[in-house]
Amino acid sequence: MRASEFATSAGRAVRASDGAALSELLSLRGSAVQRTVAGAGISRSWHEAHEAQNAATSAFLRIFATMAPGRWALSVLYTLLRDLRWVSIMADRTSVTQSRAASSQKHLEECARQLNKAFGVCAADRHPDMDQSRKWGTYAVANMLFSTYFALKSLALCRNILRALSAGDIPPLEAFGRGDVVTYRYYLGRLRFLDEDYDAAESELARALAESPASAPRNQERILIYLVPMRLLRGIRPSAELLRRFPQTHALYGDIVEAYSRGDARAYDAALRASDRTFVRLGLYLALERARAVCISRLFRR
Secondary structure (H helix, E strand, C coil): CCHHHHHHHHHHHHHCCCHHHHHHHHCCCCHHHHHHHHHHCCCCCHHHHHHHHHHHHHHHHHHHCCCCCCHHHHHHHHHHHHHHHHHHHHHHHHHHHHHCCCCCCHHHHHHHHHHHHHHHHHHCCCCCCHHHCHHHHHHHHHHHHHHHHHHHCCHHHHHHHHHHHHHCCCCCHHHCCHHHHHHHHHHHHHHHHHCCCHHHHHHHHHHHHHHCCCCCHHHHHHHHHHHHHHHHHCCCCCCHHHHHHCHHHHHHHHHHHHHHHHCCHHHHHHHHHHCHHHHHHHCCHHHHHHHHHHHHHHHHHC
């Protein structure tokens, strides 16, 4: 697609308030951009891609903040932000590989700032018709922020988003799409887990799992990775059928659950040591150590 054709198609989508069409045109992974880049013979650099996408996102946010109504353009916002996050991660990886220096996340940090601006633009909308409000983008952008802050290990900033969500005049969580709700509950469960509020963590993760569609097994497995330790702490052993359905969860917890069900502390310790680096990386090691006490108590009940 030539640049002139691209511009014409984009203008047509804007005039029609066709967010889906405009999103497809602007997506870096969409066919329109790929053909335009190939036709223009543009060199590919992740750093340059980040800079260009960051500039495009800034320009769009300035326009988006003045749109009334603006809900139709939320899909465009999501596309720009997801692509910005993607190229930011790739730019950071490439810069580390090329320089052989210590890990740097400067591109992702800049992405986080843009995500935070986008969240503010959505949350601060005052359009009188709530059905057309940008507020319907708050949870989608918040979830992108959670994912980014976890990657940056800036968890205190997640709590700022939680406060903003509870303080703002935003529709109730249940009114949003299932994807937004499940993802939000997943991250909220993880945050409650880090606060060692295990009951609240289990509640949020269990609801996320229950509401997650069967067509998204990878998402269900991500939830289970954190839900299983919460259940073990309460003396609830996941079923063999559940573990069989999710190979990654089975590989991580199969031996632990088997030792736990027998009350075999020695086997439990061995299974914990076998994957200790993974559990430490996931932040699960201490919870599983605490579940060991429940394992021992099962032995004394026999």
